[in-house]
Amino acid sequence: MSTSPEAQATAERQLCGLVNGVAQQIAHHVQERAATLGLTAPQATALREMSGPLTMRELADRMSCEPSNATFVVDKLEKQGLVERQAHPTDRRAKVIALTPEGAELRERLLGILSQDSPLGALSAQQQSALHDLLQQALSRP
Template structure:
């Protein structure tokens, strides 16, 4: 059974609406949980993504933003004694971003808060895996 271009367009529009709706719910959730800890959503995102020492460029990629935006966020986190810039072990031009002990503790509190009432909590781990795979495939698809 073939579908008409019009029904395909409607289905795509509905799917885009659902993806955008989920993204908005996740953004709202992060913003609300970050505020509990006195953080902005970008600061919370940076802390969540800092799973170990990394460069500003690596953090920016994880945050899906430009390095200059990540630098602004890290500057604020550094002033709060949550992140340190250290010499990169092999690249003298780069710095490694490292969480301080206080930053690590706050990251753990943040992770616990983000897990509470997450928009994805209603999905089983298997369903989350399927959704992850489908979204990744849609994002990396060569089709236009």
């Protein structure tokens, strides 16, 4: 039995509201926790995503922003001595962004405080994995 267009629209509206609500809670959580370390939310997001040296494009993709926005954030982090630009190992025209020792230490502190009272913390690892798979599936639809 198929669902009526009205019922489908209502279900989609409710799901969109829930996804948006979770996204807002996560953004607020990151902003609050970042501020305790003297960082902006975009700076915290960049540090969180820097699990190793990255090109600016890779970092921008992980931050879900344009490379010019990532460059602005990296410039600020570089002025704070948290990241540095290095020569790319295989492309002499490119640069990679890497954490300095101070940046790596701050990233570890950041990861610790981001996990405290996270909006997704009430979900088990299995539930988080299931949610990830469902959202990934929804995003991969043409």
